[in-house]
Amino acid sequence: MDTGLANKTVVVTGAGGGIGRELCAGFARVGARLIGVDKIDLEETGQYLRMLAAKSGDFDWTTVTIDLASPASIQAGCQRIREAFPTIDVLVNNAALYGGLAFTPMEAIDIEEWDRVFHVNVRGSYLMIRELLPALKRAKGKVINFASGSALRGSPFLLHYVTSKGAIIGMTRALATELGQYGIRVNAIVPGLIDTASSRGLGEASSKVLKATVEAQAIKEPLMATDVVGTVLYLASAWSDAVTGQLFLVDRGLIMH
Numbered sequence: 001m002d003t004g005l006a007n008k009t010v011v012v013t014g015a016g017g018g019i020g021r022e023l024c025a026g027f028a029r030v031g032a033r034l035i036g037v038d039k040i041d042l043e044e045t046g047q048y049l050r051m052l053a054a055k056s057g058d059f060d061w062t063t064v065t066i067d068l069a070s071p072a073s074i075q076a077g078c079q080r081i082r083e084a085f086p087t088i089d090v091l092v093n094n095a096a097l098y099g100g101l102a103f104t105p106m107e108a109i110d111i112e113e114w115d116r117v118f119h120v121n122v123r124g125s126y127l128m129i130r131e132l133l134p135a136l137k138r139a140k141g142k143v144i145n146f147a148s149g150s151a152l153r154g155s156p157f158l159l160h161y162v163t164s165k166g167a168i169i170g171m172t173r174a175l176a177t178e179l180g181q182y183g184i185r186v187n188a189i190v191p192g193l194i195d196t197a198s199s200r201g202l203g204e205a206s207s208k209v210l211k212a213t214v215e216a217q218a219i220k221e222p223l224m225a226t227d228v229v230g231t232v233l234y235l236a237s238a239w240s241d242a243v244t245g246q247l248f249l250v251d252r253g254l255i256m257h
């Protein structure tokens with residue numbers, strides 16, 4: 001089936017992470033012009049794409065290093081992107097400070113860590129949209145934000161992270177309303193608990209939580225990073241032109257929203 005995404009310009013943040021890499025692979029498969037953004041080196045993601053391309057054909061891949069904690073880094077990186085790609089069809093705000101956070105009771109969360117989580121997850125996503133807005137306006141582009149089912153369930157012991165993902169839901173709805181006048185669609189993916197290195201790294205309790213989550217799902221199979229790709233491609237494509245301001249729960253039936 002033709003997604004219409006061939007040669008569309010797509011920016012994916014967090015392209016080096018468990019989900020980001022699969023998103024890049026998904027967009028590469030449909031022939032998009034891909035710009036991977038991360039603060040870490042994206043060589044591994046590039047190698048993964050090259051390996052897939054050996055089976056399925058060419059891919060168009062540019063990387064830009066941005067530290068989402070730093071407004072100056074976002075401005076400089078997005079200026080480079082805008083100069084090279086004046087029109088951007090899709091921005092996927094997938095990056096987040098998530099792996100490396102430990103389950104912590106709310107009264108013990110370090111205040112500096114709280115701020116870091118908000119700077120990267122909320123302000124970083126906001127500034128990426130703001131800095132790429134002229135290029136998104138030209139394409140009547142699509143913004144796809146990554147929230148988390150933890151914000152709908154109210155999962156305990158990661159209050160800064162969960163609250164930041166609640167903010168992403170508010171941002172998605174408010175921006176859908178505000179940017180609709182430019183034809184820009186803004187939606188959010190709300191994943192359940194995905195079996196990635198980051199979700200396994202949330203302290204000793206994480207494998208127990210992963211197991212209990214699978215048990216609570218309607219479909220009792222682990223949720224993998226590849227499982228979100230189809231919904232993201234749908235939201236990036238013309239098939240979702242009538243859809244904006246919506247949350248897409250991809251969680252094998254964990255939460256009925």
Ligand SMILES: NC(=O)c1ccc[n+]([C@@H]2O[C@H](COP(=O)([O-])OP(=O)(O)OC[C@H]3O[C@@H](n4cnc5c(N)ncnc54)[C@H](O)[C@@H]3O)[C@@H](O)[C@H]2O)c1
Binds near residue numbers: 040067068
């Ligand atoms: N894995 C899950 O179970 C799960 C569940 C719900 C939502 N999510 C969301 O999905 C998205 C991807 O999660 P993941 O599991 O792939 O996480 P991950 O930790 O594997 O990947 C996150 C990526 O973001 C990048 N990043 C972090 N801080 C950054 C910064 N300051 N500047 C630039 N890049 C930065 C990291 O380098 C990494 O490549 C996140 O938004 C996460 O909150 C994940």
